[in-house]
Amino acid sequence: MELLALAFLGGIVGAALMDIAETLAAEFGICSGVNAALLGRWAMGLPRGQVMHANILNTRALPGEARIGWAFHFLVGGGGVALAYPGFVQLAGASWPANHLLGGVLFGLTTSVLPWFVLLPCFGWGLFGRRGPRGSNALLAATLSHVPYGFGVGAVIAAGAMPLAS
Secondary structure, eight states: OOHHHHHHHHHHHHHHHHHHHHHHHHHTTOOOSOOHHHHHHHHHHGGGTOOOOSOGGGSOOOTTHHHHHHHIIIIIIIIIHHTTHHHHHHHTTOOOOSOHHHHHHHHHHHTTHHIIIIIHHHTTSOGGGTTSSTTOOHHHHHHHHHHHHHHHHHHHHHHHHSOOOO
16 A cells, blocks of 8 residues: 555544544643644635634534534544655655654654644644643643554554565
């Protein structure tokens, strides 16, 4: 299977692992404050030029925002972002890693910058989500959830790169 297809599929698997990690972290009181509805509300505003919000929690809810949020999470945030993994390896000046799991985890850790510097500020919550909802810890939650995301990317690439047994 082609590398980009593996990366995209790995990103979708990684997004599912991210959701599991976020659910487990929430059991310990670690949450980002982000949910599918808010992500959908933000994504639905993008075509209308609404990128930044003063506080997305105060923005009017939109019909279907949770469905759009889930689709955006898996297809764009999961699969789409994972397409950058091959570029990440090249930009790092590394040869293609022999250990795809480690490479994927490092990539996932690197993708933590996306919520810290893009999504959370666009929600109106500032860098690292420091003005997010009371009780949220977006800095830690994003880091903890992006590691399993990267693991999913690396695991699918590793599985796809293995020669088939004859």
